[in-house]
Amino acid sequence: MRWRDLLPFGDPRTPGRMRQWFLSRFSRHRFEILEAPAASVSELRARWQRATTQDLAHTVGLSEFVCRQAALALERAERRHRGARYKVPRFVIEEISARAPFRAGVAAYASQLGKSETQVHREAIRYLHEIAATHDPTVIDLVANLTRRIVQRGYRALRYSPDQLARVQTLAQKGPVCFLPAHRSNLDHLVLFLALYENGLPPNHTAGGINMNFFPVGPLVRRSGVFFIRRTFRDNELYKFVLRQYVDYLLEKRFSLEWYIEGGRSRSGKLLPPRYGILSYVVDAYRRGKVDEVYLVPVSITYDQIQDLAEYATEHRGGAKTRESWRWLVRVLRRLRRRYGDIHLRIAPELALSEFIARESIATLADPEETSRPIQKLAFELCVRIARATPLTPTAVTSFALLSVPDRALTAGEVTALVADLLRWAETRELPTTAGFAWGTVSQVTAVLEALVENEAVSCFRQGEEPVYLVSPEQQPAAGYYRNTVVHFFLGGAIAELALFAVRDSFLARQRTGMPVHSHEEATQEFWRVVFWLRDLLKFDFFFPDRQQFREEIDAELRRAHPDWQTLLAHADGVDELFHHLRPLLAPASLRPFLETYWVAAQAALLWGDQANENRLGFVSQCGNLARQLWLQRRIRSTEPTSRVLLQAAVDLASYHGLLGPGVDPVRRKRWADQLRAALLWLDSVAARALARFAEEVALREVPSAGFATVATPNGEPASPSSI
Structure with missing residues (x-):
C-alpha cells in the first residue's frame, strides 16, 4: 500500500459507507463480495463449550461467541485475498477473558488477595488493555511506509536473504515462531518489521518496554504489533498471570512473537547476558501442552554504523539514559540526516523447542518465573547462534585494525595492510561476512575511514604529507563498540x-x-x-x-x-x-579493554571492597575514577575501562568470586589482582611483539625496491615495477 492510497481517504480496502456506495454504483470491478464458510448452531455451541468449558445447556455468552466467530470467519476469507501479511488477531481481550484458565486464575487471585472476584477481574482486564497489541491493517501499511522512509533517510540499504525469510514462512505453517534478535539500536524492531512486510509476512507480536509508549510512537507501533510490558513487575503476581495468559493465547493461535533475549540495548556492542522472562513463559506454555511445537529463531541485526552511539557515549561516561519522549524522537530523526552505511539482517538456524526439551527434559516448575538450568542452557544456545550469525562488516574490521595499533596515527595504506591480514584470517575460517566483504584496496578502506571520521568515531589529521587516522582516547569506546560486535x-x-x-x-x-x-x-x-x-x-x-x-x-x-x-x-x-x-596477533585488540577493566575492579576491591555492597552504583563510580587515574598514569593503556558499562560487568565478576563486602580476606583480593596483573603482562608481551612486527613491515614498505619508487595504480593497489 502506497502513501497516495492511504492519505486522501484512508485504507481503500475498508472503505466507508460513502465510498462503498460510490464503488457499487460506478466501479463494480473494484470490489468483490466474499462469503465465509457456514457453521451450524450445534457446531458453534460445541466450539463455545470447548473454549469456555460452560455447560451445554447454559447459553450465557453464546451469542457474543457466535458474533466473534462470524467476524473471524470473514477475516479469514478476506485474508485469502489480501495475503498473510494481514494475519492479525481479533477480539483478543474478549477471547482471553472468556477462557476458563483466565477465569479460574482470577478467582484464585481474588481469594489470595482478599478482594472480590469482580474487583480482581476488572484489574486483570485493565492489565490486558495495557499489554495487548491492537493490530490495524491500515496502520500496518502506514508504519511500513514510515519505516521505509526512516531507514532510507540514514542508511543505503537493508540487506537480507529472502531465502531465509522463506524458511521462516515454512516454519510458521508448522507452529508458532518466536524471533529473538540481538538488540543494538532503537531501529531493530522497525528493521525486522520492514523485512517481514516486504516479503508478505505478518508483523510479529513484539514485546516492547512501556517507556516507548508515548505519543505518537506508542499508538502507531501498538497498532502494528508491539505489546508493551512494564520494566519491573516482580512483586505483581496478577500482572505476571495476565502476561502469561496473553503469551499462551498468542502461541495457541500460532501468532509469531518477538522479543530481545538481552532485555535491553547493548551499549558496548557485544551480546549481553540473556534475560529469561518471556522465554520462561514460552517454555512453560509448551510444557503445559498449549502448543505442540515452538520454533525459536535467533536473529542478528548489524549496522555498518549506528545513530545511537552518541547516547551510548554519554552513558559510558556515567551520564543518565535519555528518557524517550517526543523531543527524543525528533533528535533521533535529525541524527539520521547523516549516512550510516547498510543494515544487515541475518537469520540463524532455528531451534525447535521439542528437540531441545527432549534432550534436556525440563522439569515441572511450580513458578514459571523460576529459571531452571535447562532454560539457562537454552538461552545460552540461542545467544551462541546469534553471535555466529553476526557478519563481519567493513566498519568492525577497520575499527579492530585501528585499535590493534594504539596511540599511533596510521595512513590509509597502513590500515589497509592490517585489514588485509584480518580478511585473510576470516576467509580461511569461513566466517559470515557482509555482501561487500570482497574489499581491501586503499580506496575502499579510505571510504570506511572517512565514514567513521564523519560520525566522530575516528580522528583524521590532513595537514601533513598525507592524511593519517587515529582513534583518540575519547573515541576508544565508540571504535570499541564496532569492534565488540565481532570480537567473539x-x-x-x-x-x-x-x-x-x-x-x-x-x-x-x-x-x-x-x-x-x-x-x-x-x-x-x-x-x-x-x-x-x-x-x-x-x-x-x-x-x-x-x-x-x-x-x-x-x-x-x-x-x-x-x-x-x-x-x-x-x-x-x-x-x-x-x-x-x-x-595476525589478535589478543591486544580483543582482550585489553576487558582484562584492564577486571584489574581496575580488583584494585578498587583492595581499596574499598568492604563497602562495595552498601552502595553498588557508588562503587562502580569509584572504579571509574580509579580507572581514569590509572590511565593518566599510563598504568593501563586503554580508556575503555573508564566506561560504566564495562565496569558494571567487572564489578559483577568480582562479586561472583566473593571479593566484595565486609569480612573478605584481603589476601584473596590481592591474589585475584595479582592473577589479573599477570594476564596483563602476558598481553603486553603479545602487544610488543605485534607492534614490532607492524613496525618492521611498515619499514619494509617504505624502502624502495631496486631503485623504483612505490606508487599506486588507479584501483588503489601498489604498482609493480614493471607497471611504472
Missing part, C-alpha cells in the same frame, strides 16, 4: 596467544631461578590450564562453547599455524617459532 570470533585465538606466553614466561622464570624446565607434558598442562582459566574469566562478558568443543577449536586454531604446535611447547624457542606463524 577472535577470542579463541586471542586466549591461545596469552596461554602461549604464559608457558614461555614459565620456561624463562625456571631458567632464571635454576629450576628444572618443564617437561613437554607439564608445558601442555600449563597451556590448557591458562586457556580454561581465561575462558572462565571472560564468560561473564562472552558466550563460549562447552569445554570440550572449546578445546577442539583452540587446537584447530593452532594447527592452522603449525601442524605440530604441541611439540613446540617443549621449550621457549619453540613457542617463539609458533608465534612467528601466528598472523
Whole structure:
C-alpha cells in the first residue's frame, strides 16, 4: 500500500459507507463480495463449550461467541485475498477473558488477595488493555511506509536473504515462531518489521518496554504489533498471570512473537547476558501442552554504523539514559540526516523447542518465573547462534585494525595492510561476512575511514604529507563498540596467544631461578590450564562453547599455524617459532579493554571492597575514577575501562568470586589482582611483539625496491615495477 492510497481517504480496502456506495454504483470491478464458510448452531455451541468449558445447556455468552466467530470467519476469507501479511488477531481481550484458565486464575487471585472476584477481574482486564497489541491493517501499511522512509533517510540499504525469510514462512505453517534478535539500536524492531512486510509476512507480536509508549510512537507501533510490558513487575503476581495468559493465547493461535533475549540495548556492542522472562513463559506454555511445537529463531541485526552511539557515549561516561519522549524522537530523526552505511539482517538456524526439551527434559516448575538450568542452557544456545550469525562488516574490521595499533596515527595504506591480514584470517575460517566483504584496496578502506571520521568515531589529521587516522582516547569506546560486535570470533585465538606466553614466561622464570624446565607434558598442562582459566574469566562478558568443543577449536586454531604446535611447547624457542606463524596477533585488540577493566575492579576491591555492597552504583563510580587515574598514569593503556558499562560487568565478576563486602580476606583480593596483573603482562608481551612486527613491515614498505619508487595504480593497489 502506497502513501497516495492511504492519505486522501484512508485504507481503500475498508472503505466507508460513502465510498462503498460510490464503488457499487460506478466501479463494480473494484470490489468483490466474499462469503465465509457456514457453521451450524450445534457446531458453534460445541466450539463455545470447548473454549469456555460452560455447560451445554447454559447459553450465557453464546451469542457474543457466535458474533466473534462470524467476524473471524470473514477475516479469514478476506485474508485469502489480501495475503498473510494481514494475519492479525481479533477480539483478543474478549477471547482471553472468556477462557476458563483466565477465569479460574482470577478467582484464585481474588481469594489470595482478599478482594472480590469482580474487583480482581476488572484489574486483570485493565492489565490486558495495557499489554495487548491492537493490530490495524491500515496502520500496518502506514508504519511500513514510515519505516521505509526512516531507514532510507540514514542508511543505503537493508540487506537480507529472502531465502531465509522463506524458511521462516515454512516454519510458521508448522507452529508458532518466536524471533529473538540481538538488540543494538532503537531501529531493530522497525528493521525486522520492514523485512517481514516486504516479503508478505505478518508483523510479529513484539514485546516492547512501556517507556516507548508515548505519543505518537506508542499508538502507531501498538497498532502494528508491539505489546508493551512494564520494566519491573516482580512483586505483581496478577500482572505476571495476565502476561502469561496473553503469551499462551498468542502461541495457541500460532501468532509469531518477538522479543530481545538481552532485555535491553547493548551499549558496548557485544551480546549481553540473556534475560529469561518471556522465554520462561514460552517454555512453560509448551510444557503445559498449549502448543505442540515452538520454533525459536535467533536473529542478528548489524549496522555498518549506528545513530545511537552518541547516547551510548554519554552513558559510558556515567551520564543518565535519555528518557524517550517526543523531543527524543525528533533528535533521533535529525541524527539520521547523516549516512550510516547498510543494515544487515541475518537469520540463524532455528531451534525447535521439542528437540531441545527432549534432550534436556525440563522439569515441572511450580513458578514459571523460576529459571531452571535447562532454560539457562537454552538461552545460552540461542545467544551462541546469534553471535555466529553476526557478519563481519567493513566498519568492525577497520575499527579492530585501528585499535590493534594504539596511540599511533596510521595512513590509509597502513590500515589497509592490517585489514588485509584480518580478511585473510576470516576467509580461511569461513566466517559470515557482509555482501561487500570482497574489499581491501586503499580506496575502499579510505571510504570506511572517512565514514567513521564523519560520525566522530575516528580522528583524521590532513595537514601533513598525507592524511593519517587515529582513534583518540575519547573515541576508544565508540571504535570499541564496532569492534565488540565481532570480537567473539577472535577470542579463541586471542586466549591461545596469552596461554602461549604464559608457558614461555614459565620456561624463562625456571631458567632464571635454576629450576628444572618443564617437561613437554607439564608445558601442555600449563597451556590448557591458562586457556580454561581465561575462558572462565571472560564468560561473564562472552558466550563460549562447552569445554570440550572449546578445546577442539583452540587446537584447530593452532594447527592452522603449525601442524605440530604441541611439540613446540617443549621449550621457549619453540613457542617463539609458533608465534612467528601466528598472523595476525589478535589478543591486544580483543582482550585489553576487558582484562584492564577486571584489574581496575580488583584494585578498587583492595581499596574499598568492604563497602562495595552498601552502595553498588557508588562503587562502580569509584572504579571509574580509579580507572581514569590509572590511565593518566599510563598504568593501563586503554580508556575503555573508564566506561560504566564495562565496569558494571567487572564489578559483577568480582562479586561472583566473593571479593566484595565486609569480612573478605584481603589476601584473596590481592591474589585475584595479582592473577589479573599477570594476564596483563602476558598481553603486553603479545602487544610488543605485534607492534614490532607492524613496525618492521611498515619499514619494509617504505624502502624502495631496486631503485623504483612505490606508487599506486588507479584501483588503489601498489604498482609493480614493471607497471611504472
